[in-house]
Amino acid sequence: MTLLTNTPGIWTRTFGPLLLSACLAVPVGAAEAVDPELEGLVAEEETPQLPLDELRLFAEVFERIKTAYVEPVEDAKLLEDAIRGMVAGLDPHSAYLEPEAYEDLQEHTSGEFGGLGLEVGMQDGFVRVIAPIDGTPAQKGGLKAGDLIVKLDDTPVQGMALDEAVAKMRGKPGEPIVLTIVREGVEKPFEVRLVRDVIRVASVRHRVLEDGFGYLRISQFQVNTGKDLGRAIRDLEREGPLRGLVLDLRNNPGGVLQAAVEVSDAFLDEGLIVYTEGRLANTELRYNATSDTAAPAVPLVVMINAGSASASEIVAGALQDHKRGLILGTDSFGKGSVQTILPLTSDRAVKLTTARYFTPSGRSIQAQGIVPDIRVDEAEVHNLQNGTRIKESDLAGHLVNGQSNGNDNEVKADGRLAESDFQLFEALNLLKALVILKPESNHG
Structure with a gap:
């Protein structure tokens, strides 16, 4: 199973489970065997000379700690700490997974875990919020992407x-x-x-914004997200013919790679979705769209922001490259590397960066992100209209129009949407424009 999630700190966890970054999971049963790909890699390259000076230094530090540290320390703890530091020093996404973290890895894809509902990383010694998960205490409490957590109750975070x-x-x-x-x-x-x-994370939510315009929100990519998206689209179609769709990937930190492929495939009927390149043969992957699309061929607007990462960027990049939809919002996070889960024992593993992934046109979004076609920053809208002005309808004895088209409620709804979610309001306006300009087009 391949999982994709941004991990901007030493390693990133959800409150509850560990979050993975583009992981190619290796079966636990393979833990005792030598990976043939790794074995071949070693055979192909010259065996490097061991850095004897550094090994002597390691042994010296180990011995100094054993004899001089203020409290006795077990050898096993020192060695595990050394492994953890060795792996974490490679890049922000590689990590040594101890039993609890390895178990959490399995929980993450189920969509249910305990905690606050935050995706987090480390920044300058503080915990940085990557994204609050929809419908969780963190989201309801008003936490936002980019917030820095500096204290937990009365305990400072710096140094942890x-x-x-x-x-x-x-x-x-x-x-x-x-x-x-x-x-x-x-x-x-x-x-x-x-x-x-x-x-309990519902990965897909949907609703009708206006007659003919549907809204699809994916909060993270789980094992069943592709199927859930298909059901959501069918539910929207049962409420009436669709003229356009908004796909909201804002603050979506990623998840299962296969789910990202399935979501992209729901809107594409052919062509490459994503490919990866690495040193090992089993990291050279290509995923192509099938002709079995779940979404109708109507205009599409995809929403992203700085909290959209990994699997979200795969979907946005694929739809952008194939010109299947217009991307609206702000630059995405820029997580374009692949991590492989390499089991060491039955309850320990290494999460190791092994490849980079690329959009269909060959773009690497690593540290770059997806740049939206139309930039719309998050904003607050306030009504500046002078409510005291008199209108024709306020005059005594005014003539009745007689041709009311029933749009009064729709206008009011638009106003509320602009105030509650300006970016979504702009996405809906863009979608309406696409329908007017390209009513018969198969592309957004």
Whole structure:
């Protein structure tokens, strides 16, 4: 199973499970055997000389800690710490998975776990919010992508490892925790009180924005997201013929690669979706669209922002390259590497960066992100209209129109949408324009 999620810190976890970055999972049963791809790689290259000076230095530091540290330390702990540091030093996405983290890996794809509902990483010694998950305590509490968590209850975060901070944020459902937040544009740190809960993530939500215009929201890519999307589209079609669709991938940190392929395939009837390149043969992958599309051939607007990463970027990049939809919003996160889960024992593994992935046109979005076709920043809209002005309808004895088209409620709904979600309001307007300009087009 391949999983894709941004991991901008040393390694990224959800409150509950570990989040993976584009992972190619290796069966646990293979733990005791030598991977033939790895074996071939070693055989092809000259065996490098062991760095004896560095090994002597390691042994010296190990011995100094054993004899001089203020408290006795077990050899096993020192060696595991060394492994953890060795892997974490490679890049922000590689990690040594100990039993709890390895177990959490399995939970992540199920869509149910305990915690606050945040995707997080490390930045300058603080916990950085990548994205709050829809419908969770974090999202309901108003946390936003880019927030820095500087305190957990009364404990400063600086100096903690990410897994320590995550462990402190985890707990039994119903237990409260106070997060101290630093937010760009806000002068002082402020506190947010959240109550831990069991997080059940519905990966796909849908609704009708207006007659003929459907809205699809994918919060993360789980094993069944492709099927859930198909059901959501059928539900929208049962409510009336669709003239256009909005696909919302904002604050979607990624998930299962196959789900991203299936979502892309729902809108594409042919062509390459994504490919990966690495040193090992089993990291050279290509995924192509099939002719079995779930979505109708109507104009499509895809929404992204800085919280859209990995699997989200695969979908946005594929639809953009094939000109199947217009991308609206702000630049995505830029997570374009692939991690492979290499089991070591029955309960330990290494998550190792082994490849990069590319959009159909050959773009690597690593540290670049997907650039939207139309940039729309998140904004707040306030009504400046002077409500005291008199209109014709306010005059006594005014003539009745007699040709009301019933759009009064629609206009009011538009106003509420502009105030509650300006980017979605603009996406709907763009979708209407595409329908007017290309009523018979198969492309958004």
